[in-house]
C-alpha cells in the first residue's frame with residue numbers, strides 16, 4: 074500500500090511517504106545555506122515521494138529565529154530557484170515549500186542554543202499576534218494585530234506564494250498549526266478578539282480563509298495548495314474535532330488540494346501524548362471519513378513500515394508526513410524491508426550496498 078501511487082489534483086506521487094517540513098535553523102539571512110543543499114540533497118533520494126521544505130517566513134517579523142528560511146524578496150526567490158534546480162537534477166520529485174508566520178513564537182533563540190527562550194530585547198524584534206497574550210510567562214508581549222497589520226500579513230503570504238511559484242516549487246503548504254500566527258487566530262485559547270477576526274469559529278477562521286482564498290487564486294489549478302492544521306489543541310477550551318471537521322470542509326470548498334492533520338502546539342504544555350505509534354491516526358480517520366475528495370495526510374510516529382501499511386490499507390489517511398526517521402537515517406525506507414519491490418527504489422548508485 075505504501076507504494077500505491079496517488080494523485081494530488083494532477084500531481085502524481087509515486088508512494089505515500091512525504092518528507093515532513095523540518096526547521097533546520099541554518100539559513101543565512103533567510104537564504105538556503107550549504108547545509109540545506111546537503112540535507113535536502115539526501116532527502117530527495119530517500120525514497121519519499123515528495124519533500125516539503127521547512128517552515129519559511131513570509132516576512133522578517135514572521136521568523137522564529139534569525140536563522141529561518143525566508144521568502145519575501147527577489148533575492149530569496151533566486152536562491153530558492155537555484156536550490157530547486159540542484160535538487161531536481163539529483164532526483165525529480167515534487168518539492169513543496171511551507172509558508173509561515175510565527176507570530177508570538179518569533180524572536181526566539183535557536184533551540185539548540187537555548188530551547189523555548191526568547192532573544193534578549195536588544196537582539197530581538199517586536200512580535201505580533203491575534204492578541205497581546207504572551208507565549209509563556211518569560212516571553213515578551215506580542216503586539217495586538219490591527220486590521221491594517223492583518224491586511225499586510227495576508228498580502229505578505231500572497232507575495233511569498235508568487236515568489237514560490239516563480240522559484241519553481243510544485244506546491245505550497247500554508248502553516249496553520251503548531252502555535253504559528255494563523256493558529257494564534259484559529260485557537261480560542263489565544264484569540265479573544267472582539268472584532269471580525271475573533272469570537273465565533275467563523276470569525277477566528279477568517280484570517281485562515283482569507284489567506285487561503287488569496288493563495289488559491291495565485292496557485293490556480295496549476296500549483297498544489299496544501300494546509301497543515303491543528304485538528305485539536307488538546308486543551309479543554311481549545312480547537313476541537315467538531316470545529317476541525319467544519320474547517321476542513323471549508324478548506325475543501327476553497328479548492329485546497331490536501332491537508333496534513335497535526336495537533337497541539339498552541340501552548341508549550343498540552344495534553345498531547347506523543348509516544349504512541351501513529352498518535353494522530355484516529356483523529357485523522359475521523360476527518361478523512363468526513364471529507365469527500367481532498368487528500369488527507371497526517372504526521373506523528375509513522376516510521377514503522379508495517380504499521381504504516383496497515384493504517385493506509387484501513388483508510389485512516391492517504392499520506393504519511395514523516396519527520397524524525399529521515400533525520401536519524403535518510404535511507405530508512407530502504408533498510409526496513411528488503412523485499413524486491415522496495416529494493417527497486419534504491420538509487421542505482423547505492424544498489425550494491427544492499428546486496
Ligand SMILES: Cc1cc2nc3c(=O)[nH]c(=O)nc-3n(C[C@H](O)[C@H](O)[C@H](O)COP(=O)(O)O)c2cc1C
Pocket residue numbers: 093094095096097127128171248250251301372373374375376394395396397398
Ligand atoms: C527538527 C524538527 C523540525 C520541525 N520543523 C517543522 C516545521 O518547520 N514545520 C512543521 O509543520 N513541522 C515541523 N516539525 C514537525 C514535523 O514536521 C513532524 O510533523 C513531527 O516531527 C512528527 O512527525 P515524526 O514523528 O515523523 O517526526 C519539525 C520536527 C522536527 C523534529
